[in-house]
Amino acid sequence: ANNDPVSRPVLKSAKLANVCYDIRGPVMARAKQMEEEGHRIIKLNIGNLAPFGFDAPEEIQQDVIFNLPNSSGYSDSKGLFAARKAIMHYTQQKGIKGVGLEDIFIGNGASELIVMAMQGLLNTGDEVLVPAPDYPLWTAAVTLAGGTARHYICDEANEWMPDLADIRSKITPNTRAIVIINPNNPTGALYSDALLHDIIQIAREHNLIIFADEIYDKMLYDAAMHTSIASLADDVLFVTLNGLSKNYRACGYRSGWMVVSGNKKPAQDYIDGLTILASMRLCSNVPGQYAIQTALGGYQSINDLVAPGGRLAKQRDLAYKLLTEIPGVTCVKPKAALYLFPKLDPKMYPIEDDQKFILELLETEKVLVVQGSGFNWKSPDHLRIVFLPNSDDLTDAISRIARFLESYRKR
Ligand code: PLP
Secondary structure: OOOOOOOOOOOOOHHHOOOOOHHHOHHHHHHHHHHHOOOOOEEOOOOOOHHHOOOOOHHHHHHHHHHHHHOOOOOOOOOOHHHHHHHHHHHHHOOOOOOOHHHEEEEOHHHHHHHHHHHHHOOOOOEEEEEEOOOOHHHHHHHHOOOEEEEEEEEHHHOOEEOHHHHHHOOOOOEEEEEEEOOOOOOOOOOOHHHHHHHHHHHHHHOOEEEEEOOOOOOEOOOOOOOOHHHOOOOOEEEEEEEOOOOOOOHHHOOEEEEEEEOOHHHHHHHHHHHHHHHHOOOOOHHHHHHHHHHHOOOOOHHHHHOOOOHHHHHHHHHHHHHHOOOOEEOOOOOEOOEEOOEEOOOOOOOOOHHHHHHHHHHHHOEEOEEHHHHOOOOOOEEEEEOOOOHHHHHHHHHHHHHHHHHHHOO
16 A cells, blocks of 8 residues: 555545446536637537527526525525425426425435435445436446446437337346436437326336426427326425426526425434434525526416427427438437437447447547447447537538448448
């Protein structure tokens, strides 16, 4: 052992050994460096809306400004009364029954609450069913909490629906919970009520908690409807997550919430644990909490962006069309959210290391995307494309991707 205090390396905790979050990983660091060198990078990598001209609605901004003088103190650990009341009302609108103020936790984005929910639940060896592909924070949060993420497959041939047989095959006596991300990041899938009922049935049979990440529940195209899985049963324990980041274009406000519902009685000890964790961090960002009531009430401007002819709907259609015109690129058209998750035919594009592949794309064409393996997708044959840039930039970026792929085919 090296005991020299000057040269002894400072190592990160072993808890972080298998924790990974590639969306902001090494390739993004390289893109930043290239920008500092003066290159213009077209970014299709992060679902951060404001830099692309999607700002939080004016009324929300004004409400936060108005309330800033009242925001200097800590709030209740679970959140401001009025904000939680508004969230309670929202759960009622979505048909989730029996939610009281005490069942609602406000956090610094859904992200903090995802980590908290896993820290409060898991012991070493506990398993959680997480989709593949997933939003990688879920796998990271399970791992950091000492649990094991068991990935169930979402089936690209079936519009990226969770494969129920695969879910069943991965349940063990240690399985505590199942995560569903609906609408889905990265696939843009939206689940039918019939599928949600099937997942509830599995949870019922195996006594699993259902964690439902519904942060894109208003970003729906083609007049689609979203059902909160927690509205479909009351004999299973549900934890539903949502927030202002996406539906209200307020990623930077760090304002999200978590609602416990369904069969709460046997879960009192877990809920107590969540309360302890919420208390330990005192409270979530108070100005961000002030935005919640105004956001959830009244006019929902997101509807204009996702309706046919709305900016997000147009960009989805354009990106889908241009990508699927590239030889060997196929894609399930997203029904929701902000992302496309195209497949590159492995015969035409024999990629071995998809992180290396997107780094090359970045360096050659100055376009930044995220590799499929960043979403716990096991084969190196997918990319995630964010369709937030305006139509000109999307057209430019996808034509650069097409040019890169053409040169790749000729290798
Ligand atoms: N869940 C999903 C599926 C996401 O895509 C994101 C952000 O991209 C989050 C949660 C985190 O959201 P927040 O900004 O509320 O922390």
